[in-house]
Amino acid sequence: MTTPSEGTTAHTATAPTGVWFVGARGSVATTAVAGCAALTAGLHAPDGMVTETPPFAGSGLPPLASLVFGGHDTVSCPLPKRAEELEAAGVLPYGLASAVHSELASADREIKAGGPLPGDTRGDEELIAAFAADLRDFARRRGLDRVVVVNVASTEPAPTDPGALPPSSLYAAAALRAGCPYVNFTPSTGLRAPALRDAVEAGGLPHAGRDGKTGQTLLRSVLAPMFVQRALSVRAWSGTNLLGGGDGAALADPAAAAAKNTGKNRVLADTLGALPEGDVHIDDVPALGEWKTAWDHIAFDGFLGSRMTLQTTWQGCDSALAAPLVLDLARLLARAHEVGVSGPLPELGFYFKDPDDGGPAALAAQYEALLGFGARLRAAR
Secondary structure, three states: OOOOOOOOOOOOOOOEEEEEEEEOOOOHHHHHHHHHHOOOOOOOOOOOOOHHHHHHHOOOOOOOHHEEEEEOOOOOOHHHHHHHHHHHHHOOOOOOHHHOOOHHHHHHEEEEOOOOOOOOOOHHHHHHHHHHHHHHHHHHHOOOOOEEEOOOOOOOOOOOOOOOOOOHHHHHHHHHHHHOEEEEEEEEHHHHHHHHHHHHHHHOOEEEEEEEEHHHHHHHHHHHHHHOOOOOOEEEEEEEEEOOOHHHHHHHHHHHHHHHHHHHHHHHHHHHHHOEOEEEEEOOOOHOOOOEEEEEEEEEHHHHHOOEEEEEEEEEEHHHHHHHHHHHHHHHHHHHHOOOOEEOOOOHHHHEEEEEEOOOHHHHHHHHHHHHHHHHHHHHO
16 A cells, blocks of 8 residues: 655535446435534534544545435436335334435435346446446536445345356446545445456555444454453354344345355454354345344353353444545545555445455454554555
């Protein structure tokens, strides 16, 4: 990864920055667009947004008011309607969909058809070229400084053919071709497809991923270091997730669930030195809607072999947890691109289950790395 270039000018507060969501009509993207509008209007406090805390003041991040949204999706439900559904589900506060209707409608006008759709006869190259053209057109028409592509689409199964490009990698390749920084907030392959390795290295673009850390794994990244630091031997660590909505439906596919669990287990293996006994189960419960419950059962040994357990319960709304992180990442990647940072950003491992290029697995250490990255961005002014 390169360091910020010397002599870089400060970010212009009025320069617009594009945020292009893959999965732009999903719950996370809709919540992010509505939330950004609400924060800009002063309707709500920026709870959950790390980049709005004092350590990031003066880092040159693009202001929330300067963000312009667009994206790709394969569904047609307009963002204002999707926001109304999320409001009815209790994800968005009452009245917000109406209050930010114009901002949602503006973003919805910038959403293009994704793919491949059923019956789509276009090959990989045609799809990549079409997606990249959409990105360039968005930047040109809206007079954008730069566009950050953020994948928040449903989890796809891990590819079985290493030479093939799954849909997430087609969008990632389009981002490379259009010169856009890229964030993979999903467990899907994205830029990690072997066929994209040379293009990633040649692109010179900052990128970060993968699989946003919002709930169960967030707790694991706090608790696992505690056992190590207290010299307590973990014998088993088992987990269960109950979730509905689009995530529940997507993760009902065992292959997609397996891709998701890879990141959940990584923090334990990296922190404890080996993966303890126990599995993570993901169950689709449509009645839960946009909400999820995650349980962990940890069996560990104390002094003189005394056997003990710790159990945790996490109940929350994934899109409300993810949306502020997505906005953080878009701002951090935009600023990194502005000052000449390129390549993977392990300093952003704080946000991910399966971060690029290793780095610490413990949340406290990841937070210190993130603060250091913010300081570098601030020094680049």
